[in-house]
Amino acid sequence: MMPTDNSYRKKAGHISSRSLPARFLLSARSLLAGLSITGRFAFKPWRTVRYPFKVLDNLETYRGHIEHIGRADDPAVPRCISCMLCARACPSGCISLSPRKPEARENGADSGRPPRKDPQSFLLDFSKCSLCGLCVEACPVRSLRFSHDIYIVWTERGQFIIDLLARLQAQAARAQKEE
Amino acid sequence: MMEWLERIPPEIIRLAVTFVILGAFVAVNAMLLVYIERKVAGFVQRRPGPYEVGPRGILTPVADALKMMGKQPLMPAGADRPLFRLAPVLAFAPLLLIMLPMEFGPDLYGLGLNMGLLLILAFAGVNVLAVCLAGWSSNNKWSLLGAARAVAQSVAYEIPVLLCVLAVLFMTGTLDMIEIGAGQGAWPWQWNAALQPLAFVLFFICALAESHRAPFDLPEAESELTAGFHTEYSSMSFAVFFLAEYTEMTILCAVAVILFLGGWQGPFLPGPWWFLVKLYALLLIMIWVRWTFPRVRFDMMLNLCWKYFIPLAMLNLLATAVIITLVRG
Numbered sequence: 001m002m003p004t005d006n007s008y009r010k011k012a013g014h015i016s017s018r019s020l021p022a023r024f025l026l027s028a029r030s031l032l033a034g035l036s037i038t039g040r041f042a043f044k045p046w047r048t049v050r051y052p053f054k055v056l057d058n059l060e061t062y063r064g065h066i067e068h069i070g071r072a073d074d075p076a077v078p079r080c081i082s083c084m085l086c087a088r089a090c091p092s093g094c095i096s097l098s099p100r101k102p103e104a105r106e107n108g109a110d111s112g113r114p115p116r117k118d119p120q121s122f123l124l125d126f127s128k129c130s131l132c133g134l135c136v137e138a139c140p141v142r143s144l145r146f147s148h149d150i151y152i153v154w155t156e157r158g159q160f161i162i163d164l165l166a167r168l169q170a171q172a173a174r175a176q177k178e179e
Numbered sequence: 180m181m182e183w184l185e186r187i188p189p190e191i192i193r194l195a196v197t198f199v200i201l202g203a204f205v206a207v208n209a210m211l212l213v214y215i216e217r218k219v220a221g222f223v224q225r226r227p228g229p230y231e232v233g234p235r236g237i238l239t240p241v242a243d244a245l246k247m248m249g250k251q252p253l254m255p256a257g258a259d260r261p262l263f264r265l266a267p268v269l270a271f272a273p274l275l276l277i278m279l280p281m282e283f284g285p286d287l288y289g290l291g292l293n294m295g296l297l298l299i300l301a302f303a304g305v306n307v308l309a310v311c312l313a314g315w316s317s318n319n320k321w322s323l324l325g326a327a328r329a330v331a332q333s334v335a336y337e338i339p340v341l342l343c344v345l346a347v348l349f350m351t352g353t354l355d356m357i358e359i360g361a362g363q364g365a366w367p368w369q370w371n372a373a374l375q376p377l378a379f380v381l382f383f384i385c386a387l388a389e390s391h392r393a394p395f396d397l398p399e400a401e402s403e404l405t406a407g408f409h410t411e412y413s414s415m416s417f418a419v420f421f422l423a424e425y426t427e428m429t430i431l432c433a434v435a436v437i438l439f440l441g442g443w444q445g446p447f448l449p450g451p452w453w454f455l456v457k458l459y460a461l462l463l464i465m466i467w468v469r470w471t472f473p474r475v476r477f478d479m480m481l482n483l484c485w486k487y488f489i490p491l492a493m494l495n496l497l498a499t500a501v502i503i504t505l506v507r508g
Binding site (some may be wrong): 031034035037038039041042043044046048049050057 | 227468
């Protein structure tokens with residue numbers, strides 16, 4: 001299909017406003033410029049590594065599925081305040097979280113601490129996620145971030161639904177063990 | 180004991196030996212070109228390309244060929260069985276014939292023909308038929324669309340190719356590939372390309388289109404047509420199409436070398452080596468072009484041919500005719 005809007009051609013300096021020989025020369029020059037770029041690139045050093053034998057060390061820039069960040073005082077509990085902004089921001093509806101019931105929010109009668117706001121459950125359906133990061137941006141308490149695990153392999157559809165709270169608890173337990 | 184051998188006409192023996200050598204050359208050449216193609220693609224994209232099989236991946240095409248032979252030959256339901264099987268044979272068989280009248284070195288040719296160029300041009304058209312049959316017999320819309328594109332493209336681009344060849348023929352006055360090569364000198368300024376630069380450039384660009392190479396690889400545009408006319412082919416029948424494609428590239432470049440670049444002649448090195456150097460230089464440019472330019476749109480491609488290349492080639496032919504008439508008085 002030819003574009004019906006040809007107004008761009010009338011713009012001054014557009015190639016179709018030049019004479020035919022000038023257009024030929026311009027085109028030839030741009031083709032040669034392309035060839036010279038690929039020609040020069042062919043002799044530059046490679047930008048890839050021989051993977052199984054050598055691994056890159058910048059894996060923390062990898063954006064995997066989202067995960068929670070633990071609180072400073074208790075790494076097994078997410079900073080999340082169950083505000084639901086992430087679930088609303090998500091264009092694919094990947095995130096389903098449920099806040100704690102009022103009675104479950106009590107921190108113990110005489111602890112003097114404010115009621116718990118962290119969610120009862122936080123499930124991510126990664127099979128729908130497009131890794132757009134809107135949930136990470138929407139979070140008011142910076143409880144979400146991208147994980148860096150590039151070696152994830154799942155073999156069943158059910159495994160794509162990730163319990164992020166359980167994942168954070170496992171991470172915290174592992175960190176404690178290492179200490 | 181060898182009397183029966185003496186009764187066979189020597190021409191037949193010469194032809195048989197030529198076909199064996201050409202067959203071996205075609206197979207080795209295709210594997211080499213696949214390797215070069217993938218290496219160039221890698222280097223242009225700043226990665227090593229095939230690397231693991233053999234030193235620097237040199238055996239990768241061998242592994243590819245073996246894998247291809249081990250695959251199951253499939254035929255889609257509703258396919259036209261005889262045509263489906265015939266198409267790859269038809270694509271490949273004429274290519275060996277085409278290489279007969281070419282002179283690869285001093286006295287290194289299969290068949291001395293005073294109509295050699297005509298034979299090449301005539302049998303080059305059979306490939307279009309093979310592609311058309313492959314697309315038609317596959318009973319697949321992608322194949323059919325690819326074949327339709329291939330036919331439109333080949334028919335259009337054959338015209339400027341013929342006009343460029345004709346311009347050279349006006350100068351040489353012979354259709355004999357050996358004489359055309361011998362009519363030029365060893366140094367670049369004695370080549371036909373020096374006298375016919377426009378014809379040479381046009382011929383080379385049209386050779387890209389004739390062999391369905393990027394940026395004119397619309398018959399097999401992956402993004403629209405999966406694989407074009409050979410979508411349904413697997414196993415050896417696909418391998419034969421693949422072989423035919425690379426052989427066609429090689430033939431077009433070989434014709435360009437003989438017509439425009441002085442054939443096997445050159446200083447210092449013996450003849451066949453010069454031919455190979457020139458041939459692979461042209462092929463390398465073809466591969467380089469493929470990994471540089473994006474695919475053009477189909478209407479653009481046909482416009483380029485009908486609106487620019489054919490008029491240009493005709494003007495070139497006219498100028499050649501006028502100059503030759505003036506010079507020869």
